[in-house]
Amino acid sequence: xxxxxxxxxxxxxxxxxxxxxxxxxxDAEIIVITAEEHISYSPCAIPFVLEGKIKDFSSIIMHDPxxxxxxxxxxxxxRTTVTSVDVDKKAVTTNDxxxxxxxxxxxxxxxxxxxxPIEGSTxxxxxxxxxxxxxxxVQKALPSARSVVVAGAGVIGLExxxxxxHAGKDVTVxxxxxxxxxxxxxxxxxxxxQTYMEGLGIRFVMSTPxxxxxxxxxxxxxxxxxxxxxxxxVIMATxxxxxxxxxxxxxxEIGPLGAVRVSAxxxxxxxxxxxxxxxxxxxxxxxxxxxxxxPTMSQLGATAVRQGRVAGLNAAGGYATFPPVLSAWISQIxxxxxxxxxxxxxxxxxxxxxxxxxxxxGLTRARYYPGGKKLMVKLIADRETHRLLGGQIVAGExxxxxxxxxxxxxxxxxxxxxFVSSFENAYCPPTSMVKDVVNVAxxxxxxxxx
Amino acid sequence: xxxxxxxxxxxxxxxxxxxxxxxxxxDAEIIVITAEEHISYSPCAIPFVLEGKIKDFSSIIMHDPxxxxxxxxxxxxxRTTVTSVDVDKKAVTTNDxxxxxxxxxxxxxxxxxxxxPIEGSTxxxxxxxxxxxxxxxVQKALPSARSVVVAGAGVIGLExxxxxxHAGKDVTVxxxxxxxxxxxxxxxxxxxxQTYMEGLGIRFVMSTPxxxxxxxxxxxxxxxxxxxxxxxxVIMATxxxxxxxxxxxxxxEIGPLGAVRVSAxxxxxxxxxxxxxxxxxxxxxxxxxxxxxxPTMSQLGATAVRQGRVAGLNAAGGYATFPPVLSAWISQIxxxxxxxxxxxxxxxxxxxxxxxxxxxxGLTRARYYPGGKKLMVKLIADRETHRLLGGQIVAGExxxxxxxxxxxxxxxxxxxxxFVSSFENAYCPPTSMVKDVVNVAxxxxxxxxx
Numbered sequence: 011x012x013x014x015x016x017x018x019x020x021x022x023x024x025x026x027x028x029x030x031x032x033x034x035x036x037d038a039e040i041i042v043i044t045a046e047e048h049i050s051y052s053p054c055a056i057p058f059v060l061e062g063k064i065k066d067f068s069s070i071i072m073h074d075p076x077x078x079x080x081x082x083x084x085x086x087x088x089r090t091t092v093t094s095v096d097v098d099k100k101a102v103t104t105n106d107x108x109x110x111x112x113x114x115x116x117x118x119x120x121x122x123x124x125x126x127p128i129e130g131s132t133x134x135x136x137x138x139x140x141x142x143x144x145x146x147x148v149q150k151a152l153p154s155a156r157s158v159v160v161a162g163a164g165v166i167g168l169e170x171x172x173x174x175x176h177a178g179k180d181v182t183v184x185x186x187x188x189x190x191x192x193x194x195x196x197x198x199x200x201x202x203x204q205t206y207m208e209g210l211g212i213r214f215v216m217s218t219p220x221x222x223x224x225x226x227x228x229x230x231x232x233x234x235x236x237x238x239x240x241x242x243x244v245i246m247a248t249x250x251x252x253x254x255x256x257x258x259x260x261x262x263e264i265g266p267l268g269a270v271r272v273s274a275x276x277x278x279x280x281x282x283x284x285x286x287x288x289x290x291x292x293x294x295x296x297x298x299x300x301x302x303x304x305p306t307m308s309q310l311g312a313t314a315v316r317q318g319r320v321a322g323l324n325a326a327g328g329y330a331t332f333p334p335v336l337s338a339w340i341s342q343i344x345x346x347x348x349x350x351x352x353x354x355x356x357x358x359x360x361x362x363x364x365x366x367x368x369x370x371x372g373l374t375r376a377r378y379y380p381g382g383k384k385l386m387v388k389l390i391a392d393r394e395t396h397r398l399l400g401g402q403i404v405a406g407e408x409x410x411x412x413x414x415x416x417x418x419x420x421x422x423x424x425x426x427x428x429f430v431s432s433f434e435n436a437y438c439p440p441t442s443m444v445k446d447v448v449n450v451a452x453x454x455x456x457x458x459x460x
Numbered sequence: 461x462x463x464x465x466x467x468x469x470x471x472x473x474x475x476x477x478x479x480x481x482x483x484x485x486x487d488a489e490i491i492v493i494t495a496e497e498h499i500s501y502s503p504c505a506i507p508f509v510l511e512g513k514i515k516d517f518s519s520i521i522m523h524d525p526x527x528x529x530x531x532x533x534x535x536x537x538x539r540t541t542v543t544s545v546d547v548d549k550k551a552v553t554t555n556d557x558x559x560x561x562x563x564x565x566x567x568x569x570x571x572x573x574x575x576x577p578i579e580g581s582t583x584x585x586x587x588x589x590x591x592x593x594x595x596x597x598v599q600k601a602l603p604s605a606r607s608v609v610v611a612g613a614g615v616i617g618l619e620x621x622x623x624x625x626h627a628g629k630d631v632t633v634x635x636x637x638x639x640x641x642x643x644x645x646x647x648x649x650x651x652x653x654q655t656y657m658e659g660l661g662i663r664f665v666m667s668t669p670x671x672x673x674x675x676x677x678x679x680x681x682x683x684x685x686x687x688x689x690x691x692x693x694v695i696m697a698t699x700x701x702x703x704x705x706x707x708x709x710x711x712x713e714i715g716p717l718g719a720v721r722v723s724a725x726x727x728x729x730x731x732x733x734x735x736x737x738x739x740x741x742x743x744x745x746x747x748x749x750x751x752x753x754x755p756t757m758s759q760l761g762a763t764a765v766r767q768g769r770v771a772g773l774n775a776a777g778g779y780a781t782f783p784p785v786l787s788a789w790i791s792q793i794x795x796x797x798x799x800x801x802x803x804x805x806x807x808x809x810x811x812x813x814x815x816x817x818x819x820x821x822g823l824t825r826a827r828y829y830p831g832g833k834k835l836m837v838k839l840i841a842d843r844e845t846h847r848l849l850g851g852q853i854v855a856g857e858x859x860x861x862x863x864x865x866x867x868x869x870x871x872x873x874x875x876x877x878x879f880v881s882s883f884e885n886a887y888c889p890p891t892s893m894v895k896d897v898v899n900v901a902x903x904x905x906x907x908x909x910x
Contacts, residue, residue: 412861
């Protein structure tokens with residue numbers, strides 16, 4: 011008899027898991043259960059629709075449920091929620107009252123924006139940008155807004171701030187930490203991004219927690235510390251928390267970082283034992299760091315896709331493991347790209363690792379070749395072993411491949427010295443400097459490790 | 461007493477060696493001897509000056525001899541040639557009759573364009589593009605030329621063909637092999653480049669050796685096989701050969717690929733023994749391959765710089781080694797970037813390695829993000845060990861970092877399976893697809909290795 015695989019959640023992790031299970035088992039019955047109406051879209055693209063770079067929200071929806079039914083034999087049940095999971099009887103109950111037994115279950119319930127419990131956080135005019143419907147709501151409200159406060163200076167907050175600034179709004183970013191992109195980006199690199207954004211006319215209120223949101227029936231102002239900022243729209247970009255309702259109800263073990271602890275096969279634990287036939291993928295999962303021993307969060311679209319593949323293969327009876335992560339990330343903030351991988355200085359401090367930093371600034375093309383953009387590279391290595399542990403890059407172009415390059419080197423335990431002596435860079439005047447800025451930063455790092 | 465270090469040659473290898481020696485020894489007397497008038501320029505940039513992308517030839521000259529004297533205490537003797545080297549007495553004689561004893565000698569005599577011994581190869585109107593003076597000569601002759609034949613479809617030949625086409629010339633490329641960029645690029649990827657160039661109106665005569673060049677006092681036509689092509693200019697881009705005159709006269713051992721065999725410290729051999737206090741760097745050197753056991757040539761600007769650093773440090777009394785190479789390369793051909801690293805299929809056949817190929821085509825941005833360019837990736841792995849041995853990429857942008865990424869993975873012996881399971885890619889809709897095309901090509905490779 012055909013196996014039944016149930017996937018809870020229709021984000022990148024859930025839909026990749028369903029497709030990956032289908033690839034491994036032609037006969038399985040595969041059911042995706044989701045509270046959402048739209049599936050298979052890219053939430054990372056929402057700021058760029060608001061900015062007008064992408065035409066409309068329908069562009070970022072790859073496929074509809076009918077596509078999955080027709081092309082992949084996957085039954086996607088939208089606007090449906092799971093009300094309970096019986097791990098012993100291996101069955102899922104949904105809000106329409108049906109009870110669905112499963113052979114394998116994949117939990118990909120993702121995360122939601124954490125909205126701090128402050129006064130006025132439910133007033134009309136307060137938005138978050140997580141689901142496509144959120145984006146549509148912001149877009150609809152935008153014409154009547156003049157002043158916007160973005161709470162949170164993580165990459166999503168910054169992308170939205172730029173989008174709304176380009177749409178002609180008065181934009182203020184309020185951030186609790188003293189720098190933008192806290193935690194994953196260091197102050198020296200973050201400063202570049204903030205300075206660029208200030209040049210666009212975006213205001214920053216740093217080191218200040220978001221206080222109350224005030225208004226009579228709708229948003230009229232925000233308190234950032236003791237300062238009142240008049241505004242007609244607030245975007246909460248205050249970070250993503252794993253959706254733990256279902257995992258908690260199932261009795262799954264929650265890790266120290268507030269997400270589900272899983273094995274390398276992406277199976278959860280319950281009462282100290284691995285739960286059979288249950289797999290997790292995406293923002294709901296706690297990962298292991300590949301830079302240092304220890305847990306980490308990796309709530310990225312690319313991670314969701316890679317975990318979805320592993321969960322889907324395993325749910326279909328195959329065997330795959332999900333390795334520790336460096337969580338390579340990148341963001342496009344107006345004309346500036348900023349990206350990183352592995353440990354930032356801040357994360358190194360968190361893990362108690364003694365690190366040394368190397369830096370270089372150059373261009374994306376030969377000095378004499380017109381159109382080259384400024385390229386800043388920072389590398390971080392373990393002071394004792396000299397192994398590369400992290401890197402950050404800010405430039406006008408060509409950041410992605412360089413971040414992936416560093417990610418490969420860190421993943422393979424390369425030392426700063428080995429990077430300098432063995433790691434070649436492809437060179438042509440219109441595409442790079444003869445010695446790439448990444449290599450120059452590695453040379454600086456070697457000097458500082460002496 | 462201060463050590464005297466003599467460098468023969470003022471290209472990227474020679475000047476880097478001189479500067480690197482100065483960095484390691486503040487007191488040494490450092491003399492660079494060169495037949496050229498201009499030093500410290502980028503020969504790779506010549507096609508882009510001819511194309512008009514770079515304003516003029518003086519832009520690509522970084523520094524003049526006076527800069528080196530003043531800023532680095534390096535004595536650069538231009539328009540000077542070495543007439544003999546006495547390895548036993550450790551002295552160099554130059555064409556002005558002076559005999560200069562040395563403590564350390566660095567030979568960085570580079571390579572020159574190999575011009576096949578055909579009829580008419582010395583006629584006025586026949587050029588090569590190697591030294592900056594060659595480029596100036598072509599630029600001067602260009603206004604009176606209407607039709608140009610480029611002999612050789614390597615990257616330099618193609619860059620020049622595009623440059624001259626953009627300058628409004630009638631351009632025909634004649635190539636002995638059946639594909640452009642033979643040897644380092646495979647036919648499937650090369651075809652993309654050729655098709656693009658044909659779209660610019662450049663003609664190709666493939667699988668045809670260059671025959672005689674005809675003309676009465678100046679170039680009037682070229683025979684490609686039996687076909688006569690009328691033209692008023694011929695550019696010989698027929699490959700670079702190491703300049704072996706001085707090494708041969710010194711009795712240094714020449715390797716099987718027609719360049720000087722060196723140790724990891726870049727020292728040559730003579731009568732089966734390592735020559736003390738002599739180092740080589742740049743196009744004159746034969747390298748070891750990092751993809752397979754065996755010798756290889758790596759006549760690249762980036763390699764010259766890396767070897768110059770090692771030779772300079774060693775000449776100054778330090779210790780550094782030059783490791784085996786993958787010879788990562790990239791070229792900008794009009795709006796197309798093409799690059800590669802490690803083994804092509806053709807090179808794998810040459811080395812007798814049984815390989816499997818994986819491919820993927822996608823975009824440099826998310827599908828729905830406007831402005832993304834086509835991105836084609838090909839990966840090559842050892843059929844037995846599944847280790848990655850090579851990769852090639854053709855795209856409209858963002859190739860450099862991806863080639864360096866692959867180079868790092870190949871250098872560290874990563875298998876196709878490990879690449880799929882562990883190698884993350886940074887993702888943001890304006891900068892990449894959620895699963896990078898490189899990763900998709902790795903998945904294809906894993907399928908084909910089964």
